[in-house]
Amino acid sequence: LEDGCVCWIEVCGYTIINVYRRASADSATETLTKWGPPPPRSIIAGDFNASHQLWDPGRGADPAGNKIAEWAEKHDLLPALTDTPTRHSGKCIDLVFTNCPAATRVEHSLNTGSDHYTVVTNLPEPLRTTPGAGKKYVPLECWEDFGQLMHSFAWTLPSVDLTSPSEVNLDKCAKALQDLFKQVIEAVGKTRHQNAHSAPWWSEKCKAAHKTYKESADGSPAQEEARKTLRDTIRRSKRAHWDEIISEASATRNIWSVAKWRKATDRFQPPPLIDGDKSISDPTERATFLRDKLLKRKTTEEDISDPWEEDFPVNKNIHWDQTVSEPEAKKATTGSGNTAPGADGISVALLQLAWPAIGEYVTNLFRGCLMVGYHPLPFRSAEITIIPKPGKPEKAYTTHKGYRPISLLSCIGKGLERLLARRISLLAMEHKILPEQYFGALPKRSATDLVACLLHDAEVALAQGLVVSLLTLDISGAFDIVMRNRLVYRLREQGWPPLFVRWVDSFMSDRKALVRNGYGTTLPETELECGAPQGSPISPIVSMLYFSPSLKLNDPNTRFGYADDIGIMAVGADTKETAQKLQWELEDTLNWGDVNAVSFDPDKAELIHFYRTRSQTHDEGVDFRGKTIAPQDSVRWLGIHLDSRLSFKKHLGIMTGKALKAANFLRSLNKTQKGSPPDAVAMAAKACVAPVALYGTEAFWPGESRQSATNPSRQVGTGSTGLTAILEPPFRAAARAVVPVWKTTNLPIIHRESGVPPASVWVAQTRLRTAARFAGLDRNHPISRRIDKKLPPRVPPTRLQRTAALVGKTIRPSLFAKNNGAVKAGPDFRGLPKSEAAEKHLELLDGLPRSTLLAYSDGSQDKQGNTGWGAVTYHDFKRTTARGPLANAEVYDAEATGAFEAMKLARARALANPDIREIRLFLGQLSGGGWNIRSNPRLIPRSLHGATTNRPETTPT
Numbered sequence: 001l002e003d004g005c006v007c008w009i010e011v012c013g014y015t016i017i018n019v020y021r022r023a024s025a026d027s028a029t030e031t032l033t034k035w036g037p038p039p040p041r042s043i044i045a046g047d048f049n050a051s052h053q054l055w056d057p058g059r060g061a062d063p064a065g066n067k068i069a070e071w072a073e074k075h076d077l078l079p080a081l082t083d084t085p086t087r088h089s090g091k092c093i094d095l096v097f098t099n100c101p102a103a104t105r106v107e108h109s110l111n112t113g114s115d116h117y118t119v120v121t122n123l124p125e126p127l128r129t130t131p132g133a134g135k136k137y138v139p140l141e142c143w144e145d146f147g148q149l150m151h152s153f154a155w156t157l158p159s160v161d162l163t164s165p166s167e168v169n170l171d172k173c174a175k176a177l178q179d180l181f182k183q184v185i186e187a188v189g190k191t192r193h194q195n196a197h198s199a200p201w202w203s204e205k206c207k208a209a210h211k212t213y214k215e216s217a218d219g220s221p222a223q224e225e226a227r228k229t230l231r232d233t234i235r236r237s238k239r240a241h242w243d244e245i246i247s248e249a250s251a252t253r254n255i256w257s258v259a260k261w262r263k264a265t266d267r268f269q270p271p272p273l274i275d276g277d278k279s280i281s282d283p284t285e286r287a288t289f290l291r292d293k294l295l296k297r298k299t300t301e302e303d304i305s306d307p308w309e310e311d312f313p314v315n316k317n318i319h320w321d322q323t324v325s326e327p328e329a330k331k332a333t334t335g336s337g338n339t340a341p342g343a344d345g346i347s348v349a350l351l352q353l354a355w356p357a358i359g360e361y362v363t364n365l366f367r368g369c370l371m372v373g374y375h376p377l378p379f380r381s382a383e384i385t386i387i388p389k390p391g392k393p394e395k396a397y398t399t400h401k402g403y404r405p406i407s408l409l410s411c412i413g414k415g416l417e418r419l420l421a422r423r424i425s426l427l428a429m430e431h432k433i434l435p436e437q438y439f440g441a442l443p444k445r446s447a448t449d450l451v452a453c454l455l456h457d458a459e460v461a462l463a464q465g466l467v468v469s470l471l472t473l474d475i476s477g478a479f480d481i482v483m484r485n486r487l488v489y490r491l492r493e494q495g496w497p498p499l500f501v502r503w504v505d506s507f508m509s510d511r512k513a514l515v516r517n518g519y520g521t522t523l524p525e526t527e528l529e530c531g532a533p534q535g536s537p538i539s540p541i542v543s544m545l546y547f548s549p550s551l552k553l554n555d556p557n558t559r560f561g562y563a564d565d566i567g568i569m570a571v572g573a574d575t576k577e578t579a580q581k582l583q584w585e586l587e588d589t590l591n592w593g594d595v596n597a598v599s600f601d602p603d604k605a606e607l608i609h610f611y612r613t614r615s616q617t618h619d620e621g622v623d624f625r626g627k628t629i630a631p632q633d634s635v636r637w638l639g640i641h642l643d644s645r646l647s648f649k650k651h652l653g654i655m656t657g658k659a660l661k662a663a664n665f666l667r668s669l670n671k672t673q674k675g676s677p678p679d680a681v682a683m684a685a686k687a688c689v690a691p692v693a694l695y696g697t698e699a700f701w702p703g704e705s706r707q708s709a710t711n712p713s714r715q716v717g718t719g720s721t722g723l724t725a726i727l728e729p730p731f732r733a734a735a736r737a738v739v740p741v742w743k744t745t746n747l748p749i750i751h752r753e754s755g756v757p758p759a760s761v762w763v764a765q766t767r768l769r770t771a772a773r774f775a776g777l778d779r780n781h782p783i784s785r786r787i788d789k790k791l792p793p794r795v796p797p798t799r800l801q802r803t804a805a806l807v808g809k810t811i812r813p814s815l816f817a818k819n820n821g822a823v824k825a826g827p828d829f830r831g832l833p834k835s836e837a838a839e840k841h842l843e844l845l846d847g848l849p850r851s852t853l854l855a856y857s858d859g860s861q862d863k864q865g866n867t868g869w870g871a872v873t874y875h876d877f878k879r880t881t882a883r884g885p886l887a888n889a890e891v892y893d894a895e896a897t898g899a900f901e902a903m904k905l906a907r908a909r910a911l912a913n914p915d916i917r918e919i920r921l922f923l924g925q926l927s928g929g930g931w932n933i934r935s936n937p938r939l940i941p942r943s944l945h946g947a948t949t950n951r952p953e954t955t956p957t
Contacts, residue, residue, distance in 0.1 A: 006031050010272055010281035014100075014123065015039050019046035021064065029064050033071045038099060043121065044077065045096040055079040056092040072097050080104035080121060088115045088218060096121055109214060113227040135345060136189035143353055145188045151357040153180060160361065165368040167506075173365055174376035177358065177412065178344045185345060201234075201241035209233040243674060270388055270397040283521035290386045291515045291523060293400035297480050298530040302597045307488035307505075315495030318431055321423065322370045322499075329363040330355060332422070333415025342410040343383045343514065351411055366416050373502030379413025381525075382513045382533055405480070407513065407533035418537035420503070425541050429780065429815065433494050434544060435551040436782055440563040441540035444777055444815065447562050447638040452699040452800050453782045454560050454567060455646065458610050459798040460791060461571045462646075467611050469578035471568045471586060471622060471629070472637050474604035475547060478564030479539055480531040481598060482546050484508035487532075490546055504542065508532070547598065553588050562638055575609045575631075579620035582607070586622055602627050606635040610644055618644070640696040647719075648700050652726045659693035663733035670740045678738050682755045685734035690762055693730045698770040700799060701763060707796040720763075727759035771806035779812035841922075850876065851917035853909060857902035859894025867891060869898035873905045875916060880905055899923045 005028040008017040015038065021028040029050075038044065052065030054072070061069070072079070077097040081104045086094035094116055096104045103122040110118040138146050157176050161169045209230040216223035272281040273289055280289050334352045341347040355362075369375065384405050388397055396402035409417075425442050428434045437453065439445040458468045475481075487508060491501045511533070516522040532539040540563065551561045560567040568589070570581035593600055602624045609618040609631050621630045634643040634650050641651035666685055669676055702718035732747065738754035751758050777784045787804045791797070797805070827844060829837040845854070853875040861867045867890065870883040882901050886894055902921060910916045 013041055013282045015042040015281075017042065017044045017046075019044060019048060021046070021048050021050065023049045026064055029067055033067055037075050038077065041100040042077075043096065043098045043100075043102065043123075045094075045119070045121065047093060047116065048095045049093050050095075051091070051093070055082045055095055057083055059091070068095075075099070081106070081119060086117050086119060094119050100124075111214065113213070113231055135192050136185050137192050138185060138189045138350060142188045142190070146184060146350065147353045147357070149184045149187060150180070150354040153184070154357040154361065156180065157358075157361055160364040160368050162364060162368055162371070165372050167372060167374050170365065170368050170372065170374055171377045173361075173368075174378045174412070177361070177365070178346065178378055178410070181344065181346045181350065181354070185350070201238045203237045203241075205233050206230075206237050270402075271394060272398065273400070274398045283517065284523070287386065287515060287517040287521045287523050290400055290403055290405075290517065291384075291526070294386065294403065294405045294477070294480060295384065295513075295515070295528055295531060297477050298483055298597060300483075300529050303483040303485045303530070304489060305485070307485040307492065310489075310492075312492045313495060314497060315431060318427055318495060318497055320370070320497035320499045322367065324363055324367045324370065324419070326359050326363045328419060329366050329415065330359060332419035333362060333412065336414075336418065339411070340408050342408045342413075343381050344378075344410050344412075346411050348411050351415075362412065362415070366419060369416060369503070370420075370499070373499035373506070375416070375503055375507040376413070377510060379410045379416070380507070380509075380511045381410070382511070382535075383408040384513045384515045384533075386515065386517050405515075405534055407535035409533060409536055414537055417507075420500075421538040421541050424500070424538070426815065428541065428545065431495075433496075434548050435556050435559070435561070436780070436785075437556065437559060438544060438548060438551045438561040440544050440561075442544075444781060448640070448696055448699040449781075449783055450560055450562050451638055451640050451642075451696065453786060454569065455700055456786045456798045456800040457557075457569065457571075458646065460795055462610060462612050463795040464792065465612075466571050466573060467575050467578055467609060467618075469570045469572075469575060469582055469607065469609045469631075470635070470637075470642070471570075471582045472604075472606045472635060473566040473568070473586075473589065474601045475564040475566070476599045476601045478543055478547070479534045482508075482532040482539075482543055483530045483597065486596065487542065487546050490549075494545065494548075507538070549596070550589060550592055550598070553592060554585060558585075565638060567637060575611070575618045575620045578609070579607075579622055582622050586624065590625065602629075605629050606637075607631045608633075608635045608642060608644060610642075610646060612645075640699065646700070648696075648723070649726065651696060651700075652723055655693055655695055656726055656730055659689045659730035660733060662688045662692065663730045663737060667733055667737035667740070670737055672740050678754070682738045685737055685756055689730050689734045693727055693759075694762060694766055697763060697766055698803075701767060701803070702799050703767065703802050706802060712796070724760050724763060727763065731756060731759045731762065767803055768806060771803050774804045775807050775810040776813060778815035780815070784812055848920065849918070851915055853906055853916045853919045854922070855902040855906040855919060856922045857895070857898035859891055859896070859898045861891040861894065867894045869894040869901065871898050871902035871905055873902065873909055875909060875913070880909065895923075 005020045005022070006017065008015060010016075017038075019028055019032060032044075048064075048068060050062060050065040050068055051059045052061040052069045053059075054065075054069045071077075077099055080096040080098050080102050081092070081094075084092055084106055086092050086106060096102070096119060098121075101124050105120055106117045107120045108117060110120065112118060157180060158169075158173055160173050209226070213223065213226040213230045216226045272279045273286055274280075275289060280286055334348055334355055336348060339348060341350075365376075384407050386403050386405050389402055389404050392402050421441065429442060434442070437450065439447065439450045454470070458470075461468045484505065488501055488505050491504060511528045512525050513528055514522055514525050532543055544563070547561075547564070550566065551559045553559070558569045558571075560569070566589075568582060568585045570578040570585070572578040572581060590600065592598070605624055607622055607629045609620075611618055619631060621628045623629070634641050636642075641648070641654060643650050663685065666681055666688070670681060701723075702720050704718060704720055705715040706718050708714040708716045732750075735747075735750045735754040735756040738756060739750060741750060747758075774783055774787060783800065783804075786798075787801055791801075827840070829840055832840070848854075853873060855871070855873045857869070857871045859867070859869045867886045868884065869886065870881070872879060872881045882905055884897075884901075886897060889897075899921075902923070906919045906921065910919060
């Protein structure tokens with residue numbers, strides 16, 4: 001249908017065609033009659049401006065009416081409205097043809113003020129249903145009742161057997177916990193109905209004006225006057241409603257919802273899916289097609305048969321900590337945002353309400369799962385919603401590549417997954433299981449950090465007169481192609497503890513899901529053979545472990561990975577050499593993928609050459625199994641647009657355009673006489689404009705000056721003035737949004753009064769924050785290694801090094817897990833007289849069990865300045881001691897050293913003696929450790945935690 005007066009849409013299995021035929025032109029009729037037979041369940045409606053006895057028996061037929069009637073009869077289309085005036089003139093020219101059951105009528109009560117009447121067609125099934133309609137939810141006013149009921153009936157839960165935990169007991173406890181939530185929700189909750197809501201701006205004045213219009217006679221002057229009054233009333237009511245929302249917006253309430261108005265929401269269904277020559281528009285068929293394409297990319301036939309057959313050595317240095325404290329379980333379960341609940345209907349908000357009643361029970365359940373290495377079966381059921389990927393062109397939504405499956409899992413099960421994900425990510429980095437330059441679900445490792453590492457290496461090579469090439473690859477359906485047996489094999493190959501491997505094995509087994517497409521269509525529950533669920537907190541780190549060997553091929557220093565995005569860099573004398581290197585790297589990567597059933601998307605592969613000279617051609621490409629990947633002037637990788645000259649002007653232009661849209665929208669809300677409060681708009685501007693415009697600048701901003709390549713003692717400009725000029729418009733518009741003043745007002749005054757500084761200030765602040773963050777990165781971080789590494793001769797400092805130099809050199813910290821509650825502060829005897837403190841200390845020792853180990857430390861300095869430390873431990877009437885001098889040290893250093901040595905002694909004895917269940921540390925009061933550990937016990941060195949890893953009952957205090 002290629003006519004501007006004929007448009008169509010497919011909704012819930014119906015093909016709805018709207019026609020407007022001009023009285024003086026017949027193109028719409030020609031287009032319609034040439035069209036083939038309409039599909040089943042079609043509705044063709046509109047203003048036809050034609051007469052015929054078929055739908056208006058009292059009038060004669062005109063040529064257009066004859067053509068339309070002949071076409072309708074040929075395709076068995078019946079007029080749904082006959083002998084009924086649809087216009088003030090009494091003619092029936094607004095027609096509805098259909099080949100399915102439908103009831104059509106003229107509804108005068110819905111008159112819109114037009115000279116045509118409103119025609120309503122009722123279809124036998126709803127056009128759209130709201131997912132979740134009919135389910136129970138707990139409104140705010142029932143939260144107190146919900147918490148009280150959970151507390152009253154928590155005793156009915158079966159006990160978690162921690163003496164000899166089993167999979168059957170864990171499944172029983174998890175199911176009972178879900179059932180208790182369901183019963184309490186059923187008791188106090190309310191049903192979510194699918195009801196239509198009136199327009200928020202519809203007021204009593206609108207209702208009165210509409211009533212007057214309905215009661216006026218058709219075609220009379222009074223009706224025309226009432227129609228004008230109704231339109232004016234609606235316009236004024238709309239304007240007043242939205243002005244009130246804007247004026248009442250505040251920084252803490254609805255300014256964020258107002259800021260979202262700039263993003264238009266599409267209320268219509270995406271276009272039909274194309275499968276070869278077939279067009280799929282039926283909701284059930286769409287959901288089935290997307291499920292099969294997205295969730296069944298791989299089958300068990302491509303998996304290996306037995307992942308446990310081959311023997312692999314277990315890395316005994318990787319400790320599987322079976323302890324779970326209640327604070328750790330609470331943070332993992334209730335500390336996330338209030339995400340959508342899973343199939344059990346339990347939200348994070350409800351878990352927060354019920355935690356006082358079920359906290360200890362959930363903690364024991366998690367502990368039992370870690371002791372057995374098992375993920376309870378009730379937590380493996382999910383609801384999978386298939387949603388369109390945002391920001392894609394309309395054509396992308398005709399294939400499965402334009403959609404993403406999101407698994408809505410049990411929030412209780414996600415708590416256990418989140419707890420494990422945090423632990424595994426730290427262990428993977430500590431034991432160097434993941435490649436150093438593979439980022440993603442890891443702490444302190446962001447996408448911009450990875451780009452900064454790549455740019456540093458490229459700058460060093462370019463400064464030596466070399467050429468750098470980058471090939472980017474994308475793993476097709478990364479989460480969905482993870483196969484259970486291959487994953488178990490990979491984890492065993494990497495040396496993970498058997499309990500963790502068994503937990504992952506159960507997590508990937510017997511998974512079931514209800515699949516819905518977001519438009520009311522839900523498929524029957526189906527079993528999922530492969531794939532890690534998108535939406536699970538542990539899926540990202542597990543997927544990284546699965547794909548990590550692809551980042552270790554050949555030279556890992558030339559490979560950069562972030563989740564499913566891979567970048568391969570090559571350095572050479574010219575692009576011919578680098579292209580050849582990349583060709584070899586690509587072939588090795590694809591061969592690895594063939595062996596491991598991992599595919600790479602050729603349509604997303606991109607190539608770019610970085611160079612400083614223009615004397616050579618740079619058009620060498622790479623062959624991707626028959627498809628040539630030609631070099632581009634710029635590529636987008638990890639959200640940053642990289643250009644061949646590394647100028648980043650294109651990136652800033654694109655990001656500035658996006659930020660300017662947000663700033664101009666905020667500016668449109670405020671006028672000189674009305675609008676939102678300035679403080680609210682300023683906060684929205686800083687949150688919605690600055691992050692967009694400045695994205696990536698921490699990785700590539702060159703600063704105002706740099707060291708000359710030819711004369712190290714001379715500073716030269718970097719061209720940042722031009723980059724700052726590109727960034728100025730959105731910040732200028734944001735400042736004017738806060739204080740809407742005359743255009744001639746001086747810009748410095750506007751920036752000062754609005755609280756939104758110019759781009760130069762934003763960039764300087766960003767660089768300082770980035771430098772401070774770089775200083776706090778651990779010593780194994782790739783950025784730390786590049787900052788501290790000495791450059792080749794005659795190579796000036798890179799952008800990364802110039803940014804880090806803003807705060808100078810620092811001592812690199814170690815990256816370790818936060819205190820999970822196993823380390824606690826004991827009684828505080830500080831400030832008491834020595835005799836009284838000694839008496840209370842002896843009373844404390846009398847109440848301790850024999851399984852407690854005591855550790856003491858101290859440090860001192862004599863009058864000659866000699867400094868020393870001492871440490872001693874006691875257990876079962878046996879003592880171990882350690883002491884030593886410190887050169888050029890103060891008493892503070894001695895106290896800290898003594899505390900650390902006492903911890904080392906305690907750890908050694910606890911590991912050697914299984915009777916030790918608790919460690920008591922008594923540190924000197926002057927030591928930094930003594931004062932700081934009390935307020936923050938996680939400062940206890942990791943070496944002490946090793947004593948509690950193998951035996952969950954050992955607790956340092």
